[in-house]
Amino acid sequence: MTAELRQLDQSEWEQWYATLERAFGGVAEAPEERQLWDDLTECERSIGAWDDGVCVGTAGAFSFRVTVPGGALLDTAGVTMVGVAATHRRRGLLRAMMRRQLDDVRERGEAVAVLTASEPAIYGRFGYGTASYSLRLEIDTTRVRLAVPPGTDEVRLRYAVPAEAGPACEAVYARRVAGRPGMLARRPGWERLITLDPPGERNGASPQQCVLAERDGEVVGYALFAVKPEWDARGPKGTVRVQDVEALDPAAYAALWRFLCDIDLTTTVLALNRPVDDPVVQLVSDVRRCDLRSRDSLYVRLVDVGAALEARTYQAPVDVVLDVEDAFCPWNEGRWRLVGDPKGASCKRVDADGTPADLALSVRELGSAYLGGVPLAQLAGAGRVRELRQGALAEASLAFGSASAPWLPHGF
DSSP states (O other): OOSEEEEOOGGGHHHHHHHHHHHTTSOOOOHHHHHHHHHHOOGGGOEEEEETTEEEEEEEEEEEEEEOTTSOEEEEEEEEEEEEOGGGTTSSHHHHHHHHHHHHHHHTTOOEEEEOOSSTTSSGGGTOEEOOEEEEEEEETTTOOBOOOTTGGGOEEEEEOHHHHHHHHHHHHHHHHTTSTTOBOOOTTTHHHHTOOOGGGSTTOOSOEEEEEEETTEEEEEEEEEEEOOEETTEEOEEEEEEEEEESSHHHHHHHHHHHHTOTTEEEEEEEEEOTTOTHHHHBSOGGGGOOEEEEOOEEEESSHHHHHHHSOOSSOEEEEEEEEOSSSGGGOEEEEEEEETTEEEEEEOTTTTOOOSEEEEHHHHHHHTTSSSOHHHHHHTTSEEESSTTHHHHHHHHHOOSSOOOOOSOO
């Protein structure tokens, strides 16, 4: 590699970001979206690769707090804005940026790094494992009805201007974060991403709309969405495009989904990113008419195995020794004894005392299992986890699970 890696200076942001845009096809983003990412970029956590004064590679990280099983918020590096110019591929630039980035994450004391991948095959070699999935629903509202719980009719719904309703929506979201692994505690400024609505990206849909759910004068839920009108010879067949739905109780949640499915002149409700265990699947009368599909979402990389495994709780008692392989971050290599339960955990090295291992796996598999959404038993079935002590796999797979499926509510 001949390019120079260095920390991004704010004065270089425009060229740096233009390099990223070109790596993703070269279509310029809307000015308001570009300004948002300019404001959110943490230059001290961003890397540029420069060749003869020209930016040819980018990588950044956001300072996040992510919910882990047990409800704790863990300081986490949100890896983002990774791209290499097509003229400089196969020169080791990506590997060099990943190396520098993970070294920096370790120095900052963050035990975990996370990312979303443009192509799933890229990041496994750097120790990232698929840890959560998202659900896509396309509900045919001409054939589907919702069976709502008691109290739904007591919930008051009202339209609100999205920007003005932002604080109320953020308050609901903040109360939901601890209940689901993988959710991000949004720092100041990130609320702008949720109401970002460039006119050029609406593709024929309305401006963003917001409906608040209230009970006794308190906001207990919200829905952010847009409506795309459409007609044919048989009449209206518009689509409701759901951006986000959150609520503090089942009745408010059902009231919001019933509203979305009953909007006049529409026949479809489309939601592209919902949890795989979203309760709406249990509200609909005909799940076959909802065209459910799942896809990979959040990727997790344990940067400090011991600290990461101690940061979460375990849904059943567990006492296992893990033989961890990690060629890219060799400080994680070796045997670790994990002792945990629903109250807490400890994870210490046992290389020196000769304690035999119970399970053998790479840090990538630990990343996949970390948030409780990918069972260790499933990974073992694919040959990616080896059981060395009979019964250890079942014990650990149960313990690593989560009552709620992990979910990333929005990209970064």
